[in-house]
Amino acid sequence: MNSLPCFLTLLTLAPAILHPAAALAQAPAKGEPAKVSMKVLPGLIKFETTRFDVTAGAPVELTFSNDCVMPHNLILLKPEAEPAVIAAVNTMGLEGMEKHFVPDVPGIIAATKLLAPTQKEILTFNSPSQEGEYPYVCTFPGHWFTMRGVMRVRAAGAKLESPQKSGEKVVKVEDALKNSGISHTPLGTFEKPFVMRTFAPDPNLDPAVFKNHGVGKDAVKYDPATRLDITQAEKDPTTGVERQVPVVRKAEKGVAGAIAVNHGPEFSYVWDSTECRLLYAWRGGFLDMNSYWGKEPGAFRPKMYIPLLMGYLVYRASGAMPLAESADPAPLFLGYRMLHTGPEFRYQIGTRIYRESILPSITDGFKVKVTQESGPAALTWNVSPADTASVKVQPEKEGLLVSFKDRPEPPQSPPAQPSEPKSKKP
Numbered sequence: 001m002n003s004l005p006c007f008l009t010l011l012t013l014a015p016a017i018l019h020p021a022a023a024l025a026q027a028p029a030k031g032e033p034a035k036v037s038m039k040v041l042p043g044l045i046k047f048e049t050t051r052f053d054v055t056a057g058a059p060v061e062l063t064f065s066n067d068c069v070m071p072h073n074l075i076l077l078k079p080e081a082e083p084a085v086i087a088a089v090n091t092m093g094l095e096g097m098e099k100h101f102v103p104d105v106p107g108i109i110a111a112t113k114l115l116a117p118t119q120k121e122i123l124t125f126n127s128p129s130q131e132g133e134y135p136y137v138c139t140f141p142g143h144w145f146t147m148r149g150v151m152r153v154r155a156a157g158a159k160l161e162s163p164q165k166s167g168e169k170v171v172k173v174e175d176a177l178k179n180s181g182i183s184h185t186p187l188g189t190f191e192k193p194f195v196m197r198t199f200a201p202d203p204n205l206d207p208a209v210f211k212n213h214g215v216g217k218d219a220v221k222y223d224p225a226t227r228l229d230i231t232q233a234e235k236d237p238t239t240g241v242e243r244q245v246p247v248v249r250k251a252e253k254g255v256a257g258a259i260a261v262n263h264g265p266e267f268s269y270v271w272d273s274t275e276c277r278l279l280y281a282w283r284g285g286f287l288d289m290n291s292y293w294g295k296e297p298g299a300f301r302p303k304m305y306i307p308l309l310m311g312y313l314v315y316r317a318s319g320a321m322p323l324a325e326s327a328d329p330a331p332l333f334l335g336y337r338m339l340h341t342g343p344e345f346r347y348q349i350g351t352r353i354y355r356e357s358i359l360p361s362i363t364d365g366f367k368v369k370v371t372q373e374s375g376p377a378a379l380t381w382n383v384s385p386a387d388t389a390s391v392k393v394q395p396e397k398e399g400l401l402v403s404f405k406d407r408p409e410p411p412q413s414p415p416a417q418p419s420e421p422k423s424k425k426p
């Protein structure tokens, strides 16, 4: 569990915020508060307690402890508020990490910060005076549809049942995803990764990594909200007649021909089929496709706008391709096949043909397994100078196993919104 200090460091970077719920969560009334203990089922993206009862208008002390390997929060809501809260969280993008995924919308009764593994927080608040069922959810991206429960508020004097624990009613992530309609933030699972060919973000990687292709191209600016190109008025230089022309600007830096793979919130990576190498890996989410696909599910508009990277990087490639020698020609991608561990990439450098798999760990680090298909020549993995402290190369049968330790970075910032004219209907 040597990733824990990194998680903690990461969260201390996030500025402390006073969310609106904090004001509501103060000042317990007279009398002993009802004590509720809330835990997380490690790795399952679920609260251990799925239902608890409280008396209306009475003080409550809820202790939320996160014993999981992922960050989580707990947001207690008025029943009618849930759709608006989830919708607001989905548009928070990377700003969410700073705001603990607690959106500024009405109907939040109490909320914890985003707790790093091993952290806990005590919420004290008065239960609503109105009887009813009040949902609580974790709003960390991808969690709310399985990580949820309900606080039942009972009239004074009514019998309170003992808390209900999560048990046999296990909702599979894939099934929940199928019903949720969140196709713009797709997620696989740790065991069953999700593979997507996409134009991927370039988080300012070392230019030496892109020896064989560039990043970023001029593109027409596309507005995902209206699904129209953004245009501006311009006078035709010859006729003087005003007309609408598309706004063309340098796209955000992005990698074409990338293969993005997601193992659930725990681990994602981008493998580049031009350079035939792993470019970067991250944790805490996958890609938000809204800026690329537009708002409507299936409205695929490849306008060279870059999906948002959700979460934080734990590895970035640097330097020359580790398996290539300086005299080698550019690598040639030969495709991939799905194994139970995820995709196995196949590529050629000169006369050598390699197979490569990325094997993630749920807590810290990952391994790159490389085998050479043609020829018995010994494999050499040239460790880049930036990797020497965190990478270990071991010879394996017919190949190499290269172990990487997590090197967590602060959460990715969303690209700055250009101040451009609003799109106009043609």
Ligand SMILES: [Cu+2]
Pocket (backbone or CB within 6 Å): 045, 071, 072, 073, 138, 139, 140, 143, 147
């Ligand atoms: Cu969570």
